[in-house]
Amino acid sequence: MRSNRRIEIFSQRILAKERAVTAAMLEAFRNNRRGKAKEFFELVCEYNEFSELCRQWHQNLSAESNCIQLSLDVWFLQDLIKHLTPHADEEVVYITGHSVGNLRIPYRICEVELKEQSVVYARCTARSCSDALIEINEKGCCLQLVAHSHPGMGKDTTTPSGIDLNYLDKIQKNDSQAVGVIVSRDGFVRFFTSCVEFEVSIKGAEAEYVGDNVFKILLS
Numbered sequence: 001m002r003s004n005r006r007i008e009i010f011s012q013r014i015l016a017k018e019r020a021v022t023a024a025m026l027e028a029f030r031n032n033r034r035g036k037a038k039e040f041f042e043l044v045c046e047y048n049e050f051s052e053l054c055r056q057w058h059q060n061l062s063a064e065s066n067c068i069q070l071s072l073d074v075w076f077l078q079d080l081i082k083h084l085t086p087h088a089d090e091e092v093v094y095i096t097g098h099s100v101g102n103l104r105i106p107y108r109i110c111e112v113e114l115k116e117q118s119v120v121y122a123r124c125t126a127r128s129c130s131d132a133l134i135e136i137n138e139k140g141c142c143l144q145l146v147a148h149s150h151p152g153m154g155k156d157t158t159t160p161s162g163i164d165l166n167y168l169d170k171i172q173k174n175d176s177q178a179v180g181v182i183v184s185r186d187g188f189v190r191f192f193t194s195c196v197e198f199e200v201s202i203k204g205a206e207a208e209y210v211g212d213n214v215f216k217i218l219l220s
């Protein structure tokens with residue numbers, strides 16, 4: 001069965017369940033069982049949110065949508081932060097992974113060689129960037145993320161600089177759908193873009209969304 005059809009059936013099943021729970025909730029209200037009614041209400045909210053999410057994914061994964069859906073797990077991000085912060089200087093990596101339609105599941109870190117590196121600046125050699133891109137293409141994948149670290153602590157330290165924005169703008173206008181990522185040493189991860197539309201979701205209880213496409217990742 002095609003996945004679109006399966007999502008539709010699943011979505012309809014959730015809606016049917018939602019209606020049944022709503023009826024049970026009203027019944028509980030009528031019988032003054034407030035505790036039970038509250039439980040039902042919370043369940044309806046959960047179903048409702050999930051149903052919305054399914055509908056949104058269904059819409060965004062369809063060919064008409066240009067919105068890139070990034071799906072990552074918290075374990076990968078914990079590894080990425082560790083990888084990008086071995087010392088005080090900035091580090092840069094390319095990241096690739098699975099792609100299905102507009103869905104991107106980044107999982108592989110590709111090294112690029114740096115020609116200049118300091119606490120606030122890192123630039124890769126043109127040769128190593130093209131080598132990494134060739135290898136990614138030869139494996140049938142595409143560049144999904146360009147990630148680097150920033151010094152300092154807190155959400156604001158992950159704000160992209162003018163150089164970061166210009167660089168991403170250049171590669172996105174050159175037909176890449178790669179999204180930018182900046183990490184801090186204390187576990188903040190920001191996703192940013194120039195002209196490519198994207199949405200990001202992180203799986204795992206150790207990730208907390210703090211707004212503006214920034215997540216706080218619990219580090220061990």
Ligand SMILES: [Zn+2]
Pocket residue numbers: 148149150160161164182
């Ligand atoms: Zn930067």
